[in-house]
Amino acid sequence: MLFSSMIFLWAFLPAVILIYFLINVLPVKDGVLKVRLKNSFLLLASLFFYAWGGIYYLAIMIFTIIADYTGALLMDKAAEEKKRRLIMVGILAVNIAILFFFKYFNMVINIIEAVMAPGDRGVLASVFALEGTGALGIPEIVLPIGISFFTFQAMSYVVDVYRRKCDVQKDVLDFALYISLFPQLIAGPIVQYSDIEKQLRGRQECFDRFSAGVKRFCYGLAKKVMIANSLAECADSIWASDIGSLGTATAFLGAVCYTLQIYYDFSGYSDMAIGLGKMFGFEFRENFNYPYTSLSVREFWRRWHISLSSWFRDYVYIPLGGSRRGLKRTCINLFIVFLLTGFWHGANFTFIFWGLYYAVFLLVERLFLGKYLDKNPVKLLNIIYTFFVVMVGWIFFRSDDILQGFEFTGQLFAGAGSAENSIMNFLSMKMLLVLPPALMLCGPVQRLLEKTYKKYSGNIAVRIADLGIQAAFLLVSVVLIVSGTYNPFIYFQF
Amino acid sequence: MMKDNNKYLNIISSVFFVLLLVLPLPLWLVLNAASTEGSSLRNFIAPANTEKRALAELPESIDPATVTADYEAYYNDHLPFRDMMINYYNEKNSRLESIYRRHIGVGIANILYPETVEDDYVFPVASDNEMVLFGRDDWLFYLGENSLDYYRGSNVMDEEEMAEHLERMEELQRICDDKGIQLAFFMIPNKERIYTDKMPTYRIENESGRQRIFTDYVHDNSDITYVYPEKELTEGRSLVPMYYKYDTHWNMAGAFVGMEALYEDMGLPTEDIENTVYREDPFPASDGDLISLGGLDPALYPDDAAYTFSYRPELNILTFDNTQTSDLVFSGHYKVTTDSANDESLVMLGDSFTLSVMNYMLRDFPESCFANRSDVFNIKDEISNADIIVLESCERLDYRLWDDVDNLIEVLGE
Numbered sequence: 001m002l003f004s005s006m007i008f009l010w011a012f013l014p015a016v017i018l019i020y021f022l023i024n025v026l027p028v029k030d031g032v033l034k035v036r037l038k039n040s041f042l043l044l045a046s047l048f049f050y051a052w053g054g055i056y057y058l059a060i061m062i063f064t065i066i067a068d069y070t071g072a073l074l075m076d077k078a079a080e081e082k083k084r085r086l087i088m089v090g091i092l093a094v095n096i097a098i099l100f101f102f103k104y105f106n107m108v109i110n111i112i113e114a115v116m117a118p119g120d121r122g123v124l125a126s127v128f129a130l131e132g133t134g135a136l137g138i139p140e141i142v143l144p145i146g147i148s149f150f151t152f153q154a155m156s157y158v159v160d161v162y163r164r165k166c167d168v169q170k171d172v173l174d175f176a177l178y179i180s181l182f183p184q185l186i187a188g189p190i191v192q193y194s195d196i197e198k199q200l201r202g203r204q205e206c207f208d209r210f211s212a213g214v215k216r217f218c219y220g221l222a223k224k225v226m227i228a229n230s231l232a233e234c235a236d237s238i239w240a241s242d243i244g245s246l247g248t249a250t251a252f253l254g255a256v257c258y259t260l261q262i263y264y265d266f267s268g269y270s271d272m273a274i275g276l277g278k279m280f281g282f283e284f285r286e287n288f289n290y291p292y293t294s295l296s297v298r299e300f301w302r303r304w305h306i307s308l309s310s311w312f313r314d315y316v317y318i319p320l321g322g323s324r325r326g327l328k329r330t331c332i333n334l335f336i337v338f339l340l341t342g343f344w345h346g347a348n349f350t351f352i353f354w355g356l357y358y359a360v361f362l363l364v365e366r367l368f369l370g371k372y373l374d375k376n377p378v379k380l381l382n383i384i385y386t387f388f389v390v391m392v393g394w395i396f397f398r399s400d401d402i403l404q405g406f407e408f409t410g411q412l413f414a415g416a417g418s419a420e421n422s423i424m425n426f427l428s429m430k431m432l433l434v435l436p437p438a439l440m441l442c443g444p445v446q447r448l449l450e451k452t453y454k455k456y457s458g459n460i461a462v463r464i465a466d467l468g469i470q471a472a473f474l475l476v477s478v479v480l481i482v483s484g485t486y487n488p489f490i491y492f493q494f
Numbered sequence: 495m496m497k498d499n500n501k502y503l504n505i506i507s508s509v510f511f512v513l514l515l516v517l518p519l520p521l522w523l524v525l526n527a528a529s530t531e532g533s534s535l536r537n538f539i540a541p542a543n544t545e546k547r548a549l550a551e552l553p554e555s556i557d558p559a560t561v562t563a564d565y566e567a568y569y570n571d572h573l574p575f576r577d578m579m580i581n582y583y584n585e586k587n588s589r590l591e592s593i594y595r596r597h598i599g600v601g602i603a604n605i606l607y608p609e610t611v612e613d614d615y616v617f618p619v620a621s622d623n624e625m626v627l628f629g630r631d632d633w634l635f636y637l638g639e640n641s642l643d644y645y646r647g648s649n650v651m652d653e654e655e656m657a658e659h660l661e662r663m664e665e666l667q668r669i670c671d672d673k674g675i676q677l678a679f680f681m682i683p684n685k686e687r688i689y690t691d692k693m694p695t696y697r698i699e700n701e702s703g704r705q706r707i708f709t710d711y712v713h714d715n716s717d718i719t720y721v722y723p724e725k726e727l728t729e730g731r732s733l734v735p736m737y738y739k740y741d742t743h744w745n746m747a748g749a750f751v752g753m754e755a756l757y758e759d760m761g762l763p764t765e766d767i768e769n770t771v772y773r774e775d776p777f778p779a780s781d782g783d784l785i786s787l788g789g790l791d792p793a794l795y796p797d798d799a800a801y802t803f804s805y806r807p808e809l810n811i812l813t814f815d816n817t818q819t820s821d822l823v824f825s826g827h828y829k830v831t832t833d834s835a836n837d838e839s840l841v842m843l844g845d846s847f848t849l850s851v852m853n854y855m856l857r858d859f860p861e862s863c864f865a866n867r868s869d870v871f872n873i874k875d876e877i878s879n880a881d882i883i884v885l886e887s888c889e890r891l892d893y894r895l896w897d898d899v900d901n902l903i904e905v906l907g908e
Binding site: 005006007009010011013014017018051052053054055056207208210211212214215218233237249419420422423424425427428429430432433458460463464467470471474475478479480482483485486487488489490 | 499500501503504505506507508510511512514515516518519544545546547558559561562565566569570571573574575576579580582583584587590591593594598599602603606607616617618619622623624625636638639697742783786787789
């Protein structure tokens with residue numbers, strides 16, 4: 001179930017809100033019991049939410065919950081450090097095995113098949129393009145939605161319990177709720193257990209927080225539906241055309257549209273998740289902090305998908321030694337982290353390339369470029385440099401394979417392209433209305449007007465106008481989502 | 495005071511948000527109950543659905559693998575105020591994109607590509623769903639089913655492919671000859687082949703196009719009657735329009751001209767088109783299939799016209815049996831008897847283009863059957879007893895003609 005679907009907006013969410021707050025107002029004097037009832041209901045709702053996307057996937061998540069819950073309990077009971085470590089490694093191995101099987105098994109099979117029977121382009125090209133032929137006759141494994149997120153959450157819990165950073169959760173229902181809580185289940189933010197531990201037992205729902213959640217949700221929905229989906233139409237059209245005949249202008253349009261699309265899509269979803277969390281009394285950490293205003297690639301990774309980069313920092317980079325073991329070790333650690341970051345995003349060499357691409361830039365900045373960037377008085381140049389690096393990274397991220405990524409990047413400097421792929425073929429009123437605001441509102445306006453906003457945000461007129469904007473965003477988003485179900489045919493279809 | 499105001503605003507926004515999520519369904523139920531079919535209120539909240547598809551129904555059996563997707567499809571197709579919102583969006587989107595097409599896009603093109611200033615259509619514009627192409631003078635064209643490939647000539651068949659198809663057609667011809675059945679193939683040109691001057695500017699790879707080349711191939715290598723009335727329809731344009739502006743189909747005038755071309759090749763009596771009386775009627779833009787397909791606002795398009803030729807008014811239709819397999823207008827077949835003096839029976843198999851030409855042709859035969867190609871196995875008796883069989887296809891569905899040939903071989907071989 002997606003947040004930007006009508007079944008969520010008009011059926012699931014209102015039902016969950018009404019029942020949850022009905023429980024909240026029940027005349028139950030026992031506060032612990034009341035929290036238990038609320039948590040149990042939220043858990044049921046979250047499991048239903050997940051099962052809606054595929055009922056069989058629920059079994060995988062429940063298995064993950066039981067395995068990590070049981071493993072953490074055993075680990076907590078173990079007296080010897082060696083035994084505790086062994087159990088932790090065992091549970092992590094189980095989680096990684098589940099993730100590997102569902103996410104990467106197809107990739108392995110495709111590589112083997114490409115080697116066994118390469119296509120016309122040769123072994124190497126076939127491998128990188130993951131051209132599976134079906135020669136091994138192994139059926140494709142379907143990827144359960146959100147598996148990358150909830151296994152990482154589970155693993156963070158296990159490690160935190162091992163490190164004694166948090167107490168083991170003895171209540172299986174509360175633990176299940178942590179793993180499956182629907183606001184952040186499908187697309188994050190990745191919530192570390194220590195951030196939510198206390199909130200599971202004691203959180204405060206109030207109109208202030210609910211209203212803040214509504215605002216966040218409405219803005220996030222607008223980012224996803226009004227901006228990201230519109231930009232996606234243009235980006236998808238350009239990527240579906242003959243890339244080799246794209247001109248510079250069209251290639252840049254496609255790259256910029258995708259760069260903005262992925263930001264608004266992902267950050268919009270995170271906003272909705274954070275907003276929904278607030279409605280139910282949960283406070284999640286921010287996941288995006290205007291990353292496209294970054295002055296360096298290092299800064300970009302402090303502002304983009306913060307929960308993921310924090311996870312890799314806390315559970316991979318720092319345990320490997322971070323930057324405390326000399327330059328050579330730091331370089332190796334950075335490569336490992338970004339190789340895994342790329343790998344986490346998907347089972348394609350394009351994601352691995354994308355991760356390593358960033359590792360190279362981070363090293364370059366660490367070794368010498370960073371000094372110049374810090375000293376450069378014309379910060380606009382820093383922003384342009386960072387934006388360009390990030391944009392080219394997204395080209396590879398979006399491409400079907402690495403070769404296509406290089407081809408598309410090459411077209412940025414191609415000059416004139418074919419008439420069929422002229423930029424005019426991809427412009428429309430929708431693009432003119434969406435693209436400029438998308439460019440301005442991905443951070444520049446907010447950073448520029450930050451102080452002004454803080455000064456006037458409490459003003460009653462501003463607040464009322466804000467409410468009007470939220471309502472308008474919600475209504476327009478609903479109209480757009482409903483219009484997306486319009487599926488006409490030239491002949492009558494059944 | 496400010497703190498109290500903020501508190502009240504928080505309460506209002508929270509309640510308002512929940513109401514916006516909860517109220518649509520009860521409001522819909524109340525308004526539906528308060529209005530009657532055809533009333534202005536009902537037409538406002540539930541305008542006619544123009545998608546030409548059966549809306550999703552509640553699943554009859556529960557398949558765990560698809561049950562949630564089935565329910566969600568049903569929910570999406572039956573949302574409160576769905577058609578109202580879709581119509582509203584389509585109307586506003588059409589207007590905005592029309593402003594872009596007519597004014598802004600042209601201006602941008604003139605700045606970026608000044609050498610194309612005399613041709614405003616060198617950068618073709620399509621509807622949001624890329625199903626409808628905006629041509630010159632408000633003409634609309636269909637982009638689905640690879641129509642552009644046919645127009646640009648980028649899908650011509652090679653000799654081997656053409657020979658393969660001809661071989662099958664000749665086999666059918668032999669069977670028909672043995673049974674004393676006159677066989678004809680009737681290939682209706684895509685609208686854009688007749689109205690190339692209304693199309694945006696495209697690079698043409700092969701001006702002859704797939705069907706003109708195949709028609710010549712059939713004529714050069716066999717005696718099969720294969721009619722592709724491109725020339726006749728192009729000439730017919732000088733008299734009256736042959737196709738609808740906002741629809742994919744030929745109009746009744748185009749059907750008449752096409753029929754005359756078919757009759758001429760089949761050696762059947764023909765009429766003098768220029769001296770045949772015709773009637774002009776308004777054809778509202780909203781009736782054009784390309785309007786709804788593209789999610790366009792019909793109010794932006796002036797009415798088109800329909801031209802119906804007067805044909806054999808002296809003849810009478812005696813029986814008209816309509817046997818359809820669904821709610822679709824043409825999913826099954828029509829069986830007609832008239833008091834025509836001709837002693838031959840006709841079976842015509844094809845697609846929706848058959849419907850227009852049927853209105854004329856049924857008058858030429860005492861018994862005729864016009865069937866959708868998918869209904870072929872339900873009219874075996876009619877096929878076996880036919881004196882004339884015509885296989886019709888529109889150009890963009892020409893690949894389906896080969897299936898029709900195979901099906902007929904199977905039916906006639908029984």
